[in-house]
Amino acid sequence: MERVYKNAxxxxxxxxxxWYLELCYNPENVKKELSRERSHYFFVEHESRTVGILKYDFPFSPREIEIPNAMKLHRLYLDASVHGKGVAKELMAYVEQVAKANGLDNIWLEAMVEKPQAKRFYENMGFTKVFTYQLDFERLHPEVRGIQIMSKKT
Structure with missing residues (x-):
């Protein structure tokens, strides 16, 4: 994540x-996330190299707005070397398949407002914007604190 997250x-x-990497990926937090029954965490490999992570949680609804019977696509980070190669689309198809197999009606995610390429990708995958709010992380520059919750029916 040091390479993948920081690059983006x-x-x-x-x-x-x-600060954010230490908050999310310190050993204690990762152990806690892995121990939750609703959490599903994966390393993403492509051509024999680890190129990112995928994490989804279900059942899970955002605090800010009700999205019933839902899965949260919590983390999807990929190395720039695999952008445009279909890896993210394949992962999205997998996530949707898991949601359907578990009888979930919705998938939701949070995307940074100031990352238009990510928002475009999710829109192309059928997600729509349902709510916008501001992160209150002090170390995050104020002009990039906007988050959009996006959702998709399965």
Whole structure:
């Protein structure tokens, strides 16, 4: 994540993203996330190399707006070397298949407002914007704190 996350979001953070990476990926937090029954965490491999992570949680609805009987696509980070190669589309198809197999009606995610390529990708995958709010992380530059919750019916 040091490579993958920072490559995409380093300029959003006062400290280059170090605080956020430590918050999310310190060993104690990762163990806690892995121990939750609703959490599903994967390393993404492509051509024999680890190129990112995928994490989804269900059942899970956002605090900000009710999305019933839903899965959260919590993390999908991929190395820039695999962008445009269909890896993300394949992962999205897998996530949708898991949601359907578990009888879930919706998939939702959070996308940074200031990452238009990510939002376009999710829109192309059938997601629509349902709610926008501001993150309150002090180390995140104020102009990039916007988050859009997007959802899709399965």
């Amino acid at each position: 979001y380093e300029d959003f953070w006062i400290d280059g993203g170090d």
